[in-house]
Amino acid sequence: MRAQKFTLAAVVLTAGLALTACQDDGDAASASNDSASSSASSSSDASSAEGTGGSTSSAGGSTSSKGGDASAGDDDAPGSGGGQINTGPCKTANLSFSTAHGMGEGDFMVAMKNTSDACSLKGFPGVDLKADNDGGTMSAGRTGVAPVSVVLKNGETTRFHLHYTPNNTGGSGVTITSLVVTPPNETHSKTVPVTLNLPVTDKPSGDINVDPVGTGKQ
Secondary structure (H helix, E strand, O other): OHHHHHHHHHHHHHHHHHHHHHHHHHHHHHHHHHHHHHHHHHHHHHHHHHHHHHHHHHHHHHHHHHHHHHHHHHOOOOOOOOOOOOOOEOOHHHEEEEEEEOOOOOEEEEEEEEOOOOEEEEOOOEEEEEEHHHOOEEEOEEOOOOOOEEEEOOOOEEEEEEEOOOOOOOOOOEEEEEEEEEOOOOOOOEEEEEEEEEOOOOOOOOOOEEOOOOOOOO
């Protein structure tokens, strides 16, 4: 009977030691897992920090690119000469003049090319015709054509038509050697050399009339 008690006690003691060992192993495994988790967390944080640094660098690059775009935009700012913004009436000093005979007899064209910032023209030009050898001056009248508004970018051209009666009388007539042109809404004029032979007349305008700028065949 006594030997049986010792055996039972030994079994209980052995079971207790085994349970303790299992607990110790579990604690060690838990500690190991905690350590691994802590290490992984540190690694993730470091990686996240590096990613954030990369984003900052990218943002810096984006800011630099935007600054370049702003600089490029300045090239197209108003007043650069190539824009479409209307800066007001065209000035005589910024217009280049040339002439050509029209399609029909008695039709003469004066072209005006804008050499500066975008501007506008609307209305009748003033046109005085000067004869050779100080033969006097005639001022062109106006036709009944309605004016239109014309916007000229830098380098663009518009025209107006001058209508006159050619000299078919057989006589020498009057030879016009220059036109003094004043663009609409301007006070400064430009003298343009021409050669037009007109019949002698006592009319102040000499049967010469001008269309508004931008009308007729352009």
